[in-house]
Amino acid sequence: MLVFGDAHLGIAPQAAEDDLLRFLRDAPRQAKSVVIMGDLFDFWFAWRHVMPRAGFRVLAALADLRDAGIPVLWIGGNHDCWGGETLESLTGATYTLDPWTGSVGGWHTRLAHGDGLREVEDAPYRRLRRVLRHPLAIRLYGWLHPNTATSIALRSSHTSRHRAPGGDEGRGLHAVASRWMTTPADPELVVFGHSHIPALVSAGRGTYANAGAWFIDRQFLRITETEISRRRWTGSAEGDVLDVIERLPKETLSEREETIGRV
Secondary structure, three states, X not given: OEEEOOOOEXXXXXXXXXXXXXXXXXXXXXXXXXXXXXXXXXXXXXXXXXXXXXXXXXXXXXXXXXXOOOOEEEEOOOOOOEOHHHHHHHHXXXXXXXXXXXXXXXXXXXXXXXXXXXXXXXXXHHHHHHHHOOHHHHHHHHOOOHXXXXXXXXHHOOHHHOOOXXXXXXXXXXXXXXXXXXXXXXXXXXXXXXXXXXXXXXXXXXXXXXXXXXXHHOEEEXXXXXXXXXXXXXXXXXXXXXXXXXXXXXXXXXXXXXXXXXX
């Protein structure tokens, strides 16, 4: 399985989008499933009769993965949270804004974008998020002309331009991951995006991983039944290996857990 996130198409350099297209086209040679950890777009909204121009070719590449029999799980982020049903219908991906728990490459895993998870620091954002994602707010925003709405969204969206949204260099999400892995019944792997800080480290009783921000350094994760590796795109979805954590022996996962694919 291949995992990437935070491409922020729309404000990302064109070279980052071009590399992502090559990565997705090469993915079927390297894995049997793909996970997007959110913020594929810096802004995306599902208007009734039009769609944003940014990232159009990437959406087509995701649809090609579906046609090739490669399932895609898309964890929505704080920048691409308006239009999950449309994104699903366009690409065939499974899209969710909620934390997802199941088997990823054989690892008992919890996936979440990471926005709003820090208990104290993110409290103001959680209040704002309830407003921004309210059905009435979404309906009213949809009445704006797409050019105007996109301009407003891009001007107000500053965190995607920074290395570490929240300003703590990823320490907050590392702490959250540790809390999510405190008992034997908890996941053995937690994967976040959002911070833009690549990570592959021990946390709690398990492993915390973050693919970082594709638009910054083209990093991604490769998960197999025996190990997780953090890699950098070098013209192939094989990539250069930057770090590896091998899987510790673990009890067999419950049959009730959802499985989206094995590498």
